[in-house]
Amino acid sequence: MSLNSFGHLFRFTTWGESHGPAIGAVVDGCPPGIALSEADLQPWLDKRRPGTSRFTTQRREPDQVCILSGVFEGRTTGTPISLMIENADQRSKDYSDVAKAYRPGHADYAYDAKYGFRDYRGGGRSSARETASRVAAGGVARLVIPSVRIRGWVEAIGGDGIDYAAFDDAAIDANPFFCPDPAAALRWEAAVDAARKAGSSLGAVIACEAVGVPAGWGAPLYAKLDAELAHACMGINAVKGVEIGDGFAAAALTGEANADAMRPGDADGPQFLANHAGGIAGGIATGQPIRVRVAFKPTSSILTPVETITRDGAATDLATKGRHDPCVGIRGVPVVEAMVALVLADQFLLHRGQCG
Amino acid sequence: MSLNSFGHLFRFTTWGESHGPAIGAVVDGCPPGIALSEADLQPWLDKRRPGTSRFTTQRREPDQVCILSGVFEGRTTGTPISLMIENADQRSKDYSDVAKAYRPGHADYAYDAKYGFRDYRGGGRSSARETASRVAAGGVARLVIPSVRIRGWVEAIGGDGIDYAAFDDAAIDANPFFCPDPAAALRWEAAVDAARKAGSSLGAVIACEAVGVPAGWGAPLYAKLDAELAHACMGINAVKGVEIGDGFAAAALTGEANADAMRPGDADGPQFLANHAGGIAGGIATGQPIRVRVAFKPTSSILTPVETITRDGAATDLATKGRHDPCVGIRGVPVVEAMVALVLADQFLLHRGQCG
Amino acid sequence: MSLNSFGHLFRFTTWGESHGPAIGAVVDGCPPGIALSEADLQPWLDKRRPGTSRFTTQRREPDQVCILSGVFEGRTTGTPISLMIENADQRSKDYSDVAKAYRPGHADYAYDAKYGFRDYRGGGRSSARETASRVAAGGVARLVIPSVRIRGWVEAIGGDGIDYAAFDDAAIDANPFFCPDPAAALRWEAAVDAARKAGSSLGAVIACEAVGVPAGWGAPLYAKLDAELAHACMGINAVKGVEIGDGFAAAALTGEANADAMRPGDADGPQFLANHAGGIAGGIATGQPIRVRVAFKPTSSILTPVETITRDGAATDLATKGRHDPCVGIRGVPVVEAMVALVLADQFLLHRGQCG
């Protein structure tokens, strides 16, 4: 995992800034012979694409992915797959505010401290726009592990959570919030509308589940499945927390309450009586569903002016104008799914490499 | 980060099992010329060492670290530092129970599923004993970044948290729980005793702070400081959750409430009015204290029998006898500190390498 | 060094096939603040560009490099630099011969054995066309180490070597062979013409020197400067041998004859009385000029029919038609220079990272 690459054997490298001509990813180590075309990747990009509802940024990007290499006669060749997405809607706005002052909570100050200067247009490299590259790469990863079903949803917005008793898988794609609880979706509609109108923003919690991961994937001790998932998810823009299985709630349990007892099962493995562990023990998959929860902070790009300083160190107030997500966590769902897919595809190849 | 190595430029590799002759770590990439002897590392190992109170496992290990290479005339040479710790108290107990059946919540079943068989003595490679190697390596890491102060404590045991208004730095090392709140320490004494006597176990939440990290450390986008910390901490035995700054609580905030406003500061950087971000923005340190929270599940090794299966797939009940921590999170404090030190030393070298 | 990436801190990843829409490289880890535009890279690409004389392939490629990311207001930002070169002259020839049979000496059979099938158009990923990406990346590397002067030349073609007594630095760029000995250049003109007309091909030896590398660069023991150079050069298409300093000739010397004696020098280091070592001792630069020699085999693409087999295992004869270099080693000069630059830029950052 070196700077802008992620993964060991199934490895991707991303490049590109919010307002450059394009962004992209190079996917390396993909097994040969897998059927792949742009049509296989576009649905995931469409899911993440901005401008599809009033609850996401109004930047209009077609996000058409283009495969530049690594595929021949419709199948992967085993050589690097170069994916490119053009930046279409780079609004020629005036960035002088952001160029001169640091948006609180943004990476502006940190990038300047690190590199001495920064591409301030739309956040440059630190923009969440880069996650489109991850989603495209994640689309390839899904094809490497076709028997694994990866599914994410929003569990809470602004502290208002869903009722798991009302969980309806079919509802997830039927509202603009990837919300499995239709009643919660209605409440969120009001809340996000209110935040948007108030020039504010809201945080969110995303849950993601991977079903069909065979027992044995995972590479202890320093490429553990749970550690890799934590790295992958914590590295997503705006993420501040990651849990596997019961997560922080497990810290309040007793050993008996937290035990995932086992009974004789079938060819697919033992029968587990619970899944507090979220499908991972000792950094290795147990065969149960992998469960991850991810906390997204509210985006720092708000219309409400906040105290800050200029590049020269002078005091100022800054309101972040422009087009922004009132709740960036919503579009985090396809990104979390993609990162989970990328980790699992990598772990599949690592396991096959070492253990045959 | 390949299987049993961690880090990019400051990189360590660990080896060893719970009941083999020894465990150890090879620390590679350490800058030359740093004064180093076993006496610099031993205090951290002593902090993690078992058998020092009735609240930890009664396994007696002196945990004497030995430096086998990489130091000449008292200073690091820039070549690999080999650290070895002998396993002294490998009790010749009968492991036939564990050899034949899977302890629920343990890595037993997953290791068998992955590798076809396992070293079942004391958990083998999956034992928390391996974390002694991390602590030793972390001691070297601290010397690489001497101006950074890393400090961890227990924040909650079994769901019972400290009162931050009563936070007393001096108290942390004055009780067997690394507890900064003396009143909480008294309550925990009763709770852990009760759990121990009941053959049960308790989870815990650890907090860790690193003060003095310069703005600019961190390597976006796939070696982000927060992602590396998440990887480092989630990879510790029994950890199920990691938060940076406000973590999951941030997901319930509005953008205004979560903003870390800035005012003109001094030569050390701007004055921040809050630290919701935990000292990291865009994966790069802001100069504020780095704040991490880590959730440890209750250890699965409990005397209460739990339903499980044998290697042959038959139903059985298993009680984990032997010497175990009633609350493994307590000894997690020096381990979390070590991992934070290891990540920061690595990020320091990465930053110096790329940015001079 | 993972599959299609090279380097540790200054790291590049290439993608693309001979007859896809484009090829490219992502350069990661470049220090920020370096002035960079396409005009800085194009001269090196022009040096490697085919079709500039009758002694290279007649494929016409403008090889215009485009920078898609990582540069803002004319300077590198420290984020990945995406370089793309369009494939302009993909002649729509009939590849049915190559699709069905294996060209002896080519990678055709090996790719099929590895991946199950291959992109046979122009050699696909195994084509020397990919080296354009290396040359572009190498152009960035040169800017990272501006005080190092890297210079390559052809030392022999078809076994006919230059007279080092006649070495004329100015001559190197004054003939189509990068030949520092004008008399040899005249002989090579006749020899390469003859080979071209006979449908044959010739091998070549390239020499490359890097002056100005400070003593201390190099990362023993498994990222030694000489080992990295050997990896970098042996990985170039058609290369079969690499020497550092006296190379194989050193194996015939005595210890006294091979000694590089030292005398007191100046601020730049000691005065060396010889440079048998080629500027590297123990994997670390000594401050003397780095010297590498690289052997290129004659290209296997010849018009003379050779016995081979079809994909189905049947016997056949194959003559490789199309546009090919009669001496592929000639255009190897800018490629070797690029690889040397890429290794040195990486070693510079590694050294700065570990040793400050």
Added chain:
Amino acid sequence: MSLNSFGHLFRFTTWGESHGPAIGAVVDGCPPGIALSEADLQPWLDKRRPGTSRFTTQRREPDQVCILSGVFEGRTTGTPISLMIENADQRSKDYSDVAKAYRPGHADYAYDAKYGFRDYRGGGRSSARETASRVAAGGVARLVIPSVRIRGWVEAIGGDGIDYAAFDDAAIDANPFFCPDPAAALRWEAAVDAARKAGSSLGAVIACEAVGVPAGWGAPLYAKLDAELAHACMGINAVKGVEIGDGFAAAALTGEANADAMRPGDADGPQFLANHAGGIAGGIATGQPIRVRVAFKPTSSILTPVETITRDGAATDLATKGRHDPCVGIRGVPVVEAMVALVLADQFLLHRGQCG
């Protein structure tokens, strides 16, 4: 490949200095279930062990390897294998000469330039003693690829080469030079004796062949099999050149002369009419024997005084006393074999990981 680690999936890390208490290697990524004990590794170490004839250094080292982890009940567990070899014969000689002045041709000056100081006892980390760790690790690698037969020999000493017409496989282990030509062995005996008595040293060329490598191993483009072998061999102490197949001789051939024509074969692959390529095309094994040649310079440790400088920059003459190999290349045979085994084991796992 980071500093002191080598390999991707089958990866080893070495540590230790010539005069420290021990040296060792951690082998990571080894498949589980392989029968392994010290007795499997010792024969390779014995082959490299010093002091077995008057033609090698008289340092007496038993070189007993000890397995500290990663093996349970006689089989590898898939976890790191820690190998340790004690340094037994660290003669307490006076190193003040070497501490104060730089031995020409040695790494002394370069290490000081890099790290600011060095462990001067016996060359410290730069000593060829470290290669014992590689040989031990290589012994594990051989067990991972049991169907591959790796065999090295000395091809020339001091410029005097063997007669391949007289090649006798059985002779290789029947003389102290790993010489397949008994007549040459007799000549070398005289030559090495003369060099030893004269306080001089001789270079050597080693050849190594790996038979049974399946077509398809190799990971283009930046983990090519030939590039990895070049890295592995050029990184051995005293090596200055590496060739694959015909190497530099190929540069003097025409395309027709260099072609490895193919005819229909059997289940094991096609019949090749020649092996100029040394079993590798496009960085991938063709199924033919892999052939590598490696040039060792004469050791710089000679009794003849050579001009040099002190650490303070003053002129002096230095004769390297102590126990040294008159021809270090001889003991290079088991080291080259080990490095070839390590590369091939790694490529086997990489291939299985990506291509199944």
